[in-house]
Amino acid sequence: MATTTVRTIDAKAIRELFPFFTPHEEMRSLIYLDNGATTQKPRAVIERMVDFYSYHNANVHRGAYGVGAKASEMFENARERIAQFLNAKESAEIIITKGTTESINLVASTWGESLQPGDEIIISEMEHHANILPWMQLVERKGAKLIVWKITDEGKLDLQELQSLLTDKTRMVAVMHISNVLATVNPVKEICALAHKAGAKTLIDAAQSVAHMPVDVQDIDCDFFAFSGHKLYGPTGVGVLYGKREILETLPPYQRGGGMIKRVAWDQVSWAGIPSRLEAGTPPIAEVVGLHAALDFVDEIGRDKIEAYEWELTQYALERLQEIPGLKLYGPVDYRAGLLAFNVGDVHPHDIQTVLDTEDIAIRAGNHCAHPLGDRLGTPATARASLAVYNDEAHIDALIKGLHKVREVFQLD
Amino acid sequence: MATTTVRTIDAKAIRELFPFFTPHEEMRSLIYLDNGATTQKPRAVIERMVDFYSYHNANVHRGAYGVGAKASEMFENARERIAQFLNAKESAEIIITKGTTESINLVASTWGESLQPGDEIIISEMEHHANILPWMQLVERKGAKLIVWKITDEGKLDLQELQSLLTDKTRMVAVMHISNVLATVNPVKEICALAHKAGAKTLIDAAQSVAHMPVDVQDIDCDFFAFSGHKLYGPTGVGVLYGKREILETLPPYQRGGGMIKRVAWDQVSWAGIPSRLEAGTPPIAEVVGLHAALDFVDEIGRDKIEAYEWELTQYALERLQEIPGLKLYGPVDYRAGLLAFNVGDVHPHDIQTVLDTEDIAIRAGNHCAHPLGDRLGTPATARASLAVYNDEAHIDALIKGLHKVREVFQLD
Amino acid sequence: MIEQLYQQVILDHYRQPRGRGHLPDPKFMHDGANPLCGDEVVIEFQVDGEVITNIRFSGQGCSISQASASMMAEALTGKTMDEAREFIRQVYALLKGDVEPDLETMGDISALAGVRKFPVRIKCASLAWHVLEDALKGLQATAQSK
Amino acid sequence: MIEQLYQQVILDHYRQPRGRGHLPDPKFMHDGANPLCGDEVVIEFQVDGEVITNIRFSGQGCSISQASASMMAEALTGKTMDEAREFIRQVYALLKGDVEPDLETMGDISALAGVRKFPVRIKCASLAWHVLEDALKGLQATAQSK
Numbered sequence A, B: 001m002a003t004t005t006v007r008t009i010d011a012k013a014i015r016e017l018f019p020f021f022t023p024h025e026e027m028r029s030l031i032y033l034d035n036g037a038t039t040q041k042p043r044a045v046i047e048r049m050v051d052f053y054s055y056h057n058a059n060v061h062r063g064a065y066g067v068g069a070k071a072s073e074m075f076e077n078a079r080e081r082i083a084q085f086l087n088a089k090e091s092a093e094i095i096i097t098k099g100t101t102e103s104i105n106l107v108a109s110t111w112g113e114s115l116q117p118g119d120e121i122i123i124s125e126m127e128h129h130a131n132i133l134p135w136m137q138l139v140e141r142k143g144a145k146l147i148v149w150k151i152t153d154e155g156k157l158d159l160q161e162l163q164s165l166l167t168d169k170t171r172m173v174a175v176m177h178i179s180n181v182l183a184t185v186n187p188v189k190e191i192c193a194l195a196h197k198a199g200a201k202t203l204i205d206a207a208q209s210v211a212h213m214p215v216d217v218q219d220i221d222c223d224f225f226a227f228s229g230h231k232l233y234g235p236t237g238v239g240v241l242y243g244k245r246e247i248l249e250t251l252p253p254y255q256r257g258g259g260m261i262k263r264v265a266w267d268q269v270s271w272a273g274i275p276s277r278l279e280a281g282t283p284p285i286a287e288v289v290g291l292h293a294a295l296d297f298v299d300e301i302g303r304d305k306i307e308a309y310e311w312e313l314t315q316y317a318l319e320r321l322q323e324i325p326g327l328k329l330y331g332p333v334d335y336r337a338g339l340l341a342f343n344v345g346d347v348h349p350h351d352i353q354t355v356l357d358t359e360d361i362a363i364r365a366g367n368h369c370a371h372p373l374g375d376r377l378g379t380p381a382t383a384r385a386s387l388a389v390y391n392d393e394a395h396i397d398a399l400i401k402g403l404h405k406v407r408e409v410f411q412l413d
Numbered sequence C, D: 001m002i003e004q005l006y007q008q009v010i011l012d013h014y015r016q017p018r019g020r021g022h023l024p025d026p027k028f029m030h031d032g033a034n035p036l037c038g039d040e041v042v043i044e045f046q047v048d049g050e051v052i053t054n055i056r057f058s059g060q061g062c063s064i065s066q067a068s069a070s071m072m073a074e075a076l077t078g079k080t081m082d083e084a085r086e087f088i089r090q091v092y093a094l095l096k097g098d099v100e101p102d103l104e105t106m107g108d109i110s111a112l113a114g115v116r117k118f119p120v121r122i123k124c125a126s127l128a129w130h131v132l133e134d135a136l137k138g139l140q141a142t143a144q145s146k
């Protein structure tokens, strides 16, 4: 079942950069198709952290010279690198968090303080809980209103529909860049333009996009942009919130503690400037340094190339999935990211997962932290295969073979 | 300047377990006396994380089998291990956070919700900003009152004084276990008993204690207990909040996102039980696994032994620091933890630090995130040498030599 | 190996569940979920003296969790509460591998032994039984407090 | 090496600062801090036409930051604002190593070249100069907007 596309990426060579994919005693080798949950880590990322812990470990900032200054420098260099990766104007616009979830909670808590009763927040029907629950809490606290932007039957967001939802009360439009279930790539630039015209701010949940396509926050012109390191070939325990300087500067602190103040007295506190004001306590230092290496890894391959390659692979997968009788695929098919959520007949997704697991194929099954979308699709759970740059056609072939096995075990004939 | 104490610990052998202290190209070897800021990491901790990222990396929970289940198991085993380390009743009482700062912010935000106008929170005058600012914000938000428990001239907390501050309005007594400036070891068990008698809850900021002495949360009988992994020979990006089950169960969620709900619909949300309800988003998985190894490291040596050894070493340091004319030491001298904050004549602490740095000795200089304490002591900044299990008398000797050099450079004669 | 997990009886109970549905006037109702995978089981039942007269279940989840609920409804209807408690203990022992499957005493339920090789699925297989066990505990506590 | 950093002139300015204190009626006041180490410098000054007539500083921090403020107060008093701006540029160049220290034109300030080997101390040495530069920028902006 050969494809005619030109192989732009040598996935096998890339796999060799990952300990997870090199033969080892501890584990049988696995076809890893759960990249939407978390990606594997290239050796370069692991080694950068080992190097940090082994030879440069010290707490950052706050009057350290020698080794401490070097650690601070590595930390701030990583911030610079993240800014450059996103094409932010300056590194002060990069806030280090522990993940996408914290990034969005931070915005809802701090920016959200200015919300007035009756104000409106628009989120889409396809959002992950991380981009639903913080806003639900905010509107409840402020007597504001949450407006749900419904998806089309195709699983997309319709800009006309957004137009009709935007009012002079809309203060924020918060949407995901790529859906972690439908794989829809949302037109975030157009969304931001419409929102801004209506006087609203915008937040992009980029958890599923940053590792898979070029992103440019100035081009998108979003006000906030959030992602996690662990879905971007980087470590757990670290995430990023980008915000435009003029907005970040107006935000009150989020968590409070060391590093985010200028001066504390019992009767008066003055805050540090950005980004420090929004980063209380010891940051995830080694993790930020590891994330730096992850960005280098991605850019060495090239995000354009990754995007093109994963689309090729996705097309191949879409084609081959049609072979499986009774398979229902969710989300658009004209264009989409490399996530494939589906069901097979009456087989429960967990059972699909278990059968595939015995074939050494790792996929995810469940609601993917998007209950409202599940309600809309009429299925509480789906099986999801999600691709990364180290996957190739052979993995899709194995998946298809595994799904035939599922049908066999479940006697679907 | 030999001591007569029996060496209970072979610090040299312990240093050999740390890449940071083994000769390497990247760095000249350093006498590291900045353990109050962060400790170095034993090879076992680094390797456990490398092993996780290399062979077991997957996201935890949420319907993964195979490699994902193994990752979840490692994660939950670590939670069990932390519970055992603290002698908590059960692992559900262990909430994973990103550090002490987040742990305390979490309590102030969630437990603090129940505060009424006029209620009182007692904190001590020696607290770190992490245990000041969240309470300041809370009392402001709730119309409650922050009561400052003054320190004695010796740098201790007087229980009589606490008695006189406790009223029927006191809802919380939040104090540090060990002061990161004065090195005072506070009588937390007695503090909790007094607070409970008055009907108040208690929080112990254990950032500076967990790595240096045995701790038992049931014996202390505190309601909350907070610490960071990175000061306990563990990774950055991870911390712990212990809370008694009956209290945790009453807390609303903190951050919101995946993993902390049972069910989300547009009109209704139901929360998961503890600990999940208080842990939104992908947790710091590899970091928790690394922390597990750090606890093993500490317990293999033995916390009783570490405490005794560091006290020996501290006594030696106290004795030798008296040799330095014009040196002013802060904090008690009858008993204290292995932190030594001081000033020398009119030399600014940063200059002390710089001179010592050129002698390959790393100490910290500054306000140590405790401005109000600095105001009380009448010094905005101090130099601080802080000990860990891998330090020995030779390091103290080098420090003393370095301080003589400081006096020489600054012509203090 | 995978065929040991998904034996014919399991698929049968999954596809033709016994006791799936609701009681018109449930006397007792209890629910449980496996937060790790999202399986949900709700049990309703009635009691006549010491005897459990009627068991219905609803919910959703993998074939193991739903088939297991179906098997439970079938096996425990007509048993006294004490017998049910003992039976539940036997099922746990079976799942853990402490006793061997025995078609005579356990019937279809023997097929659940297939989960032993799939440790993470043990929670799926035991879910319904945990729910009923909890419900019976609640009943006992209420009875004793009277 | 350490003696290059802490030269006699630096210690002199640290212990006997010129211009430490406050003006009775400061026309211009500006402050700055080095958040990484906590050094603080506040500058007050007066202007007569184009000429900076009086400079006072206060604050606290390491010997380098405070000595540098003292040197600045001494060096820039009596200079025109344009001259001061040019001088500040020269100091930055000196600290960065772009120009060599020259006792004749720079006087005591030449001693600040010692920080070159201590990159993290450059911020200490330049703090006071940044504060004044900012203040002058503010002045210029106000003047232009009139």
Ligand SMILES: Cc1ncc(COP(=O)(O)O)c(C=O)c1O
Binding pocket: A257, A258, A281, A282, A283, B036, B037, B098, B099, B100, B101, B102, B128, B130, B131, B176, B178, B179, B180, B205, B207, B208, B228, B369
């Ligand atoms: C006593 C005390 N509390 C809290 C903290 C804050 O810890 P972290 O920065 O890891 O959140 C520290 C360390 O800086 C500390 O010494």
Ligand SMILES: Cc1ncc(COP(=O)(O)O)c(C=O)c1O
Binding pocket: A036, A037, A098, A099, A100, A101, A102, A128, A130, A131, A176, A178, A179, A180, A205, A207, A208, A228, A369, B257, B258, B281, B282, B283
């Ligand atoms: C679209 C989307 N948003 C947010 C998140 C949450 O990310 P994290 O768990 O790293 O905070 C995820 C991943 O689970 C996601 O897929």
